[in-house]
C-alpha cells in the first residue's frame with residue numbers, strides 16, 4: 001500500500017497542485033493524510049479544501065491555524081498586549097488575517113467542516129507498525145512541535161504515551177526524520193509558506209507491505225512568483241507577511257531546525273541532560289547558562305513566528 005501525507009497547504013492551490021502532480025507522477029496512491037493548516041495565511045482558502053476533499057480515501061486532522069479561524073483563539077493572545085503595548089501590531093495583524101480567512105470560508109460554507117476536524121489520525125501498517133498523524137505533536141495542534149533543535153530527552157517526553165511506532169507531523173514547516181527511543185518521528189515540512197532554504201513544497205510518500213515500510217520525503221518546486229502575484233491580487237489584509245515566505249524572507253528567522261547553530265544547540269542540550277544525570281555540578285552550571293542563552297534566543301525566534309505559539 002502507498003500513503004501520501006501532506007500538511008500546511010495554507011491556502012495556496014498553486015503549491016498544492018504541484019504536490020498532487022508529483023504524487024501522481026510517482027504512481028498509484030491508496031490513501032491520503034492531510035495534517036492541518038489548510039486555509040489561513042494564504043491567498044485562496046477555499047480551492048485547496050475543494051481539491052483535497054475530492055481525493056479518494058483522504059483523512060484530515062486539525063492544525064492550529066484551522067482552530068484560530070473557527071474560534072476566538074489567536075497566535076498572539078490579545079491580553080498580552082495590555083501588559084506590553086509593543087505587541088499590539090502583532091495582535092492587530094493576526095486579527096485582520098484570521099478574520100479575512102474566516103469570512104472567506106464562511107461565505108463558501110466551509111466553517112463546519114473546519115470546526116469538526118479530528119486532532120489525530122491512526123493506521124496500523126501491514127507489518128504491524130502503528131502510525132500516528134497529528135499536526136504538531138501527539139495530543140497537540142500547536143506548541144513547539146517536533147524540531148531538530150529539541151533534545152532527545154525533551155522529545156521523548158513529548159512523544160511519551162502516544163501508542164505509535166511512527167509519528168508524522170507538520171506545523172514547523174521544517175522537515176526531519178529522527179529516531180527517539182523506540183519511536184520514529186517524522187516532520188514532513190509544509191506544502192506552502194516555506195521557511196527552509198530552497199523554498200520547495202515538501203511532503204511524504206509511505207510505502208508499506210508485510211515485510212516493512214519505506215518513507216520518502218519529496219521536495220517539489222512550484223511557481224512562487226505566480227503565488228506572489230496571486231497574493232497581491234487577493235486583497236488579503238497582510239500580503240507582505242504571506243509574500244515574505246515565497247521570497248525566502250523567513251528562512252533565517254524561523255528555521256531553527258537547520259544549520260550548524262541547531263546542531264550545536266541540540267548537542268548542548270544532550271550534554272546538559274547527560275551531565276545532570278552524572279551529578280557534575282560545575283558542568284551543570286556552565287551548561288545551564290549556555291542553555292539559558294540559547295532558550296532566550298529561541299524564545300525570541302518563537303515570539304516572532306506565529307507558528308510557534310507557546
Ligand SMILES: [Fe+2]
Pocket residue numbers: 008010037063065171172173190307
Ligand atoms: Fe502551518
